[in-house]
Amino acid sequence: xxxxTTSHRLRSLLLVIALAFGAxxxxxxxxASPAALDGIDAYTAxxxxxxxxxxxxxxxxxxxxxxxxxxxxxxxxVSLPADVMVVSVAPFLNHTHPCLTHYMSSCQGELVAVPFAxxxxxxxxxxxxxxxLPSMANGFIDLWLxxxxxxxxxxxxxxxxxxxxLSTHRDSPTCVTTLxxxxxxx
Numbered sequence: 001x002x003x004x005t006t007s008h009r010l011r012s013l014l015l016v017i018a019l020a021f022g023a024x025x026x027x028x029x030x031x032a033s034p035a036a037l038d039g040i041d042a043y044t045a046x047x048x049x050x051x052x053x054x055x056x057x058x059x060x061x062x063x064x065x066x067x068x069x070x071x072x073x074x075x076x077x078v079s080l081p082a083d084v085m086v087v088s089v090a091p092f093l094n095h096t097h098p099c100l101t102h103y104m105s106s107c108q109g110e111l112v113a114v115p116f117a118x119x120x121x122x123x124x125x126x127x128x129x130x131x132x133l134p135s136m137a138n139g140f141i142d143l144w145l146x147x148x149x150x151x152x153x154x155x156x157x158x159x160x161x162x163x164x165x166l167s168t169h170r171d172s173p174t175c176v177t178t179l180x181x182x183x184x185x186x
Contacts, residue, residue: 032057034068037076042066043144045078046086049104050136059104061086061174085147087166088140089176091116091155102140102175109139109177116141117156120166122149129153140175159184 029048030036032055036048045066049059058069063085068076080086088102090109099107113134120129120143128145135141145151145168154163160181167173 032070034070034074034076037068037078040078042078042080042086046104046142050138050140050142053105053138057105061088061102061104063168063170063172063174083147084144085168085172085174087143087145087168087172087174087176089143089153089155089166089179090135090138090140091162091179091181092139092177093160093181096177096180099175099177100173104138107138107140107175107177109135111135112137112139114157118143118153120145120151120153122146122151153179155179155181156184157181
């Protein structure tokens with residue numbers, strides 16, 4: 001199927017944004033080493049795991065912890081908070097990959113450095129996220145959500161939108177790559 005003019009314009013906008021954010025994303029990142037992880041919290045661990053993509057460390061997140069496995073097989077595990085977990089979501093237009101456990105070191109989403117309007121709402125109507133969040137260099141957006149919930153999420157940009165329900169239970173996926181953007185009203 002041929003891309004519409006709107007799709008081409010969106011792709012061009014996304015490329016410009018990705019190039020603009022790319023250089024700044026790698027500034028001032030500590031070298032990938034177990035010592036860099038001493039005393040950090042889960043939020044910082046996720047930031048480092050994302051920043052270290054392409055370095056010689058395997059990083060992934062489970063509902064319980066952020067894991068770092070170094071080339072010598074030394075593993076550092078940083079526990080997630082008891083009340084929240086992270087679900088990494090890669091909204092997409094055309095290309096995705098199947099995934100359940102998010103590997104920050106290797107998962108790559110289609111849409112890089114895209115500012116999405118993100119809304120996350122609990123079943124009782126409580127809004128837990130309602131802001132513009134950019135996708136990272138890996139095409140994912142890390143959402144820190146309350147545990148034990150079914151959370152309706154929506155992602156929107158330039159006339160495209162997707163909606164889905166994320167789960168935050170002890171066996172829930174930490175990688176969601178199934179939310180395809182569609183034209184709003186189309």
